[in-house]
Amino acid sequence: MPKAYVFTRYGGPETEALVEVDRPVPGPGQILVAVRVAGVNPVDWKLRTGYRRPTDSGEPVFPAVLGSEVSGVVEEIGADVDGFAVGDAVFGNTAAGGYAEYALLPAALTAHKPAGLSFADAATLPVAAATAYDGVRQLDLPSGSTLLVTGAGGGVGSAAAQIARADGVRVLALASEGKKDFVESLGAVHVASGPGWTERAAAAAPDGVDGVYDLVGGEVLTEAAELLTDRTKLITAGAPPEVVAELGGARVARARTAAVLDAVARLVVNGGLDPHVILRLPLDEAGEALRTVEEGHARGKVVIEVAR
Incomplete structure (x- = not known):
């Protein structure tokens, strides 16, 4: 039987285990993938603790397989799926976990892996990079403008910094001192987090900040909003929608399409x-x-190599 890394109930690491499971069977609109690499994200451990995403419905069936993104090779195709064939190299979001030898992917959230993209890199794109891409496109800042990214040292923040830089946008990266070299390697201007960070950001952007991509929430989000004259250019993936709405901004609007996966793969x-x-x-x-x-x-992405 194939193996999968699961959590058996809500809680901490003590709920996790490597177990044997039945091989999944793809339903309508689904693809069964023999997993090569699974991406690891903060949402994975948060789900284990009982966190519920806005799109979640119903209770999980335990044991629940961990993981939200994979790359691999198509093994079987469900009904009503077009554009994929057995043997295709693909990557995408999972329907029911990805730390496993086999995973189910919704065809609508799956893209073909370009030949020039490694399985490891492909497995990191559906969650963090796609979220970053959606937010940068939502802000729609012109070349030459300045974007502040809070929490820039994480997966979404580092991807957002790079995507914005590719658009010709100057990026201020709010991160700890320990991540200074990392964010500067992305082409961003490091702003040290901690007390007085808004003064440091203002000094680094004497002409002002044109947009904020927040990944922290809380007091940082509130302080970041004060740096903007146009609050419609304030977006967050780190705070509830009602909180950012009070500040005049919005949550990152996720597209959740294969077209976005194609776009980040090309990048x-x-x-x-x-x-x-x-x-x-x-x-x-x-x-x-x-x-x-x-x-x-x-200070980057962690992956699980399931097969080589």
Whole structure:
């Protein structure tokens, strides 16, 4: 039987286990993929603790497979699926977990992997890079303008900085001192987080800030809003919609389409986006991979190499 890394109930790392599971069967609109690489994201451990995304409905069936994004090879195709064939190299969002030898993907959230894109890089794109892309497109800042990204050292923030830079936008990256070299390697101007950060941001952008992509929420979001004259250019993926609405901004509007996956894949192939995969671990070390992300030690993307 195929293996999968699961959580058996809501809670901490003690709920996780590597188990044998039945091979999934694709339903209508779904693709069964033999997983090559699974991406690891903060939302994975948050879901384990009981966090519910706005799009979630119903209760999970335990054991629940961890993971939200994979790359791999099409193994089987469900009904009402066009444009894919067995043997195709693909990547996308998962329907029911991805830290596994086999995963189900909704065809509408799956894209073909370009030949110039590695399976490891492809597996990192559906969650963080796609969220970053959607937000940058939502802001629609012209070339030469200045964007402030809060929480710029994480997966979404680092991708947003690179995508904006590819559009000719100047990026101020709010991050800890420990991530200074990392964010500067993305072509961004580092702004040290902590008390007095708004003064440092204002000094780095004497002509003002034209947009804010927030990934922190809370007091940082409120302070960032004060740097803007046009609050419609304030978006967040780090705060509830009602909170940012009170400040005159909005949540990141997720497109959740294969077209966005195609777009971020092209950026990687063309050199405009580097996912910065910093750690690759096998499936039997999935717990260590998730701990690295959960404890905030990653300065790039962590992946699980299920098969080579």
